[in-house]
Amino acid sequence: MSMVAAFYSNKSILITGATGFLGKVLMEKLFRTSPQLKVIYILIRPKAGQTLQERVFQILNSKLFEKVKEICPNVHEKIRPISADLNQSDLAISKEDMQELLSGTNIVFHCAATVRFDAHLREAVQLNVIATQKLLLMASQMSKLEAFIHISTAFSNCNLKRIDEVIYPCPVEPRKIIDSMEWLDDAIIDEITPKLIGDRPNTYTYTKALGEMVIHQESGNLNVAIIRPSIVGASWQEPFPGWIDNINGPSGLIIASGKGFLRSLRATPMAIADVIPVDTVVNLTIAVGWYTAVHRPKSTLIYHSTSGNLNPCLWHDMGLKVLAAFEKIPFERAFRRPYVDFTTNNFTTQYWNAVSHWAPAIIYDFYLRLTGRKPRMLKLMNRLLRTISMLEYFINHSWEWSTNNTEMLLSELSPEDQRVILLPLCRPSHANHWLEYIENYVLGIKKYLLKEDLAGIPKAKEHLRRLRNIHYLFNTALFLIVWRLLIARSQTARNVWFLIMSFCYKFLSYFRASSALKV
Ligand SMILES: CCCCCCCCCCCCCCCC(=O)SCCNC(=O)CCNC(=O)[C@H](O)C(C)(C)COP(=O)(O)OP(=O)(O)OC[C@H]1O[C@@H](n2cnc3c(N)ncnc32)[C@H](O)[C@@H]1OP(=O)(O)O
Numbered sequence: 001m002s003m004v005a006a007f008y009s010n011k012s013i014l015i016t017g018a019t020g021f022l023g024k025v026l027m028e029k030l031f032r033t034s035p036q037l038k039v040i041y042i043l044i045r046p047k048a049g050q051t052l053q054e055r056v057f058q059i060l061n062s063k064l065f066e067k068v069k070e071i072c073p074n075v076h077e078k079i080r081p082i083s084a085d086l087n088q089s090d091l092a093i094s095k096e097d098m099q100e101l102l103s104g105t106n107i108v109f110h111c112a113a114t115v116r117f118d119a120h121l122r123e124a125v126q127l128n129v130i131a132t133q134k135l136l137l138m139a140s141q142m143s144k145l146e147a148f149i150h151i152s153t154a155f156s157n158c159n160l161k162r163i164d165e166v167i168y169p170c171p172v173e174p175r176k177i178i179d180s181m182e183w184l185d186d187a188i189i190d191e192i193t194p195k196l197i198g199d200r201p202n203t204y205t206y207t208k209a210l211g212e213m214v215i216h217q218e219s220g221n222l223n224v225a226i227i228r229p230s231i232v233g234a235s236w237q238e239p240f241p242g243w244i245d246n247i248n249g250p251s252g253l254i255i256a257s258g259k260g261f262l263r264s265l266r267a268t269p270m271a272i273a274d275v276i277p278v279d280t281v282v283n284l285t286i287a288v289g290w291y292t293a294v295h296r297p298k299s300t301l302i303y304h305s306t307s308g309n310l311n312p313c314l315w316h317d318m319g320l321k322v323l324a325a326f327e328k329i330p331f332e333r334a335f336r337r338p339y340v341d342f343t344t345n346n347f348t349t350q351y352w353n354a355v356s357h358w359a360p361a362i363i364y365d366f367y368l369r370l371t372g373r374k375p376r377m378l379k380l381m382n383r384l385l386r387t388i389s390m391l392e393y394f395i396n397h398s399w400e401w402s403t404n405n406t407e408m409l410l411s412e413l414s415p416e417d418q419r420v421i422l423l424p425l426c427r428p429s430h431a432n433h434w435l436e437y438i439e440n441y442v443l444g445i446k447k448y449l450l451k452e453d454l455a456g457i458p459k460a461k462e463h464l465r466r467l468r469n470i471h472y473l474f475n476t477a478l479f480l481i482v483w484r485l486l487i488a489r490s491q492t493a494r495n496v497w498f499l500i501m502s503f504c505y506k507f508l509s510y511f512r513a514s515s516a517l518k519v
Pocket residue numbers: 115116117118153154155230231232247248249250251252253254256257318319320322323340383384386387390391394395
């Protein structure tokens with residue numbers, strides 16, 4: 001057994017955000033590699049009419065947990081859902097549950113956060129800063145705690161170009177921000193938000209930076225580490241390639257382009273697409289948990305989980321690879337053929353938005369109205385454009401992240417651990433791995449997000465061929481109409497037309513004469 005996997009045997013682990021994208025993959029990998037672990041406590045809230053047990057049941061019955069259920073048949077007995085709401089000042093954990101957590105927990109993985117870019121500052125501070133502070137306080141009372149691992153983001157300091165594995169100072173102390181949230185009303189908070197976030201693009205990155213500072217200032221004697229992943233994408237290999245279950249980050253835009261809604265994007269083609277597979281992040285997280293508990297570093301270590309420094313892929317290349325993947329794995333019932341133009345300035349962006357996004361949406365809605373149906377395309381397009389405007393910042397900047405601590409950790413692992421725990425971390429380090437990764441990503445989106453049957457691929461390809469023919473027909477008809485109008489109104493156009501015609505006639509005559517000579 002690997003040293004890291006053995007470390008987690010008999011351990012009681014607390015995970016926040018275990019129902020989220022990263023948390024679920026973390027829980028799965030822990031159970032799969034360390035089936036002997038004692039228990040995983042998950043802080044979870046009732047949601048969408050589901051009780052805690054129903055939510056856990058749904059996770060365990062998902063495709064993600066298929067392998068785990070074979071390796072660890074009693075997995076359901078090892079998950080202990082704890083009712084909690086991190087939006088509440090006391091986290092809404094019952095006294096009995098709190099007692100159990102305080103006396104039993106060995107390792108904490110804090111993944112919960114609001115990842116919405118448009119979250120109100122109060123909400124983002126509550127979840128990304130205050131809840132972190134409360135969890136630290138709770139952790140400081142845990143008698144058997146060995147390590148507290150906090151998941152942040154590589155973009156918490158995205159206002160800088162080069163980012164080291166250190167905590168950067170915040171212009172306003174987190175404690176002052178937390179205090180002010182108690183007495184300021186929403187209107188005033190709205191007014192001061194742009195000033196507070198400064199040159200960061202949103203409240204998410206700002207509050208994640210505050211969260212890190214809270215860890216730095218308030219962790220006391222705890223054994224703490226921070227992990228900063230960049231853009232977390234579908235899994236590279238584990239538990240199977242291409243696993244994905246939400247539309248955050250690139251996934252939503254890949255769907256929008258595969259379905260033919262997204263046709264142009266304001267992006268810097270030469271900027272680095274720092275996407276990192278979710279299993280790579282999770283493997284690093286597990287290894288960091290082990291290292292922090294066993295080696296007890298003197299200071300809080302920060303680990304960057306990024307791809308750009310190991311194996312950079314540019315947005316331009318990423319876009320081409322995504323489009324190439326659609327040739328093999330098309331999505332069903334596409335609105336238009338997948339094609340995305342990367343534009344670089346405001347004028348071309350506005351032009352392509354008008355021509356490629358709004359015009360087709362308006363025409364399609366008109367068609368829906370004519371056929372007695374409810375128009376919906378313009379609404380969808382406006383939502384998509386709003387989403388793009390939120391993500392644009394990340395496709396128009398490049399960052400350089402140092403990865404000394406991550407590399408140090410790699411060198412500390414035994415070859416067996418590198419194989420079992422960190423295999424995917426080392427993998428996409430060859431350029432051609434990106435193509436394989438992107439193909440699996442697109443396949444994963446099709447299977448796990450869109451729930452489309454792979455048997456439908458030939459039909460989807462046929463549909464795209466039909467769309468291509470319609471496209472050619474439409475362009476030819478448009479050209480002829482414009483040309484006809486020009487000829488009717490302009491002498492110059494008429495002269496050009498006759499010149500082309502006489503040239504064609506001469507060419508045909510010459511071709512016929514030379515064919516006759518050969519016979
Ligand atoms: C050739 C192709 C190249 C591709 C190239 C891609 C490059 C793409 C780089 C991204 C770079 C991020 C890098 C950050 C990495 C971290 O560190 S943060 C973690 C990631 N977090 C996120 O991605 C959160 C982003 N999302 C949000 O903040 C919110 O969803 C938004 C964008 C503000 C929209 O909020 P809202 O209007 O309240 O809408 P919401 O209820 O969330 O969703 C409404 C509709 O929007 C749509 N939508 C939501 N999110 C998305 C999305 N990401 N995409 C598309 N549609 C979406 C959905 O279709 C949804 O429709 P319905 O389900 O209602 O039918």
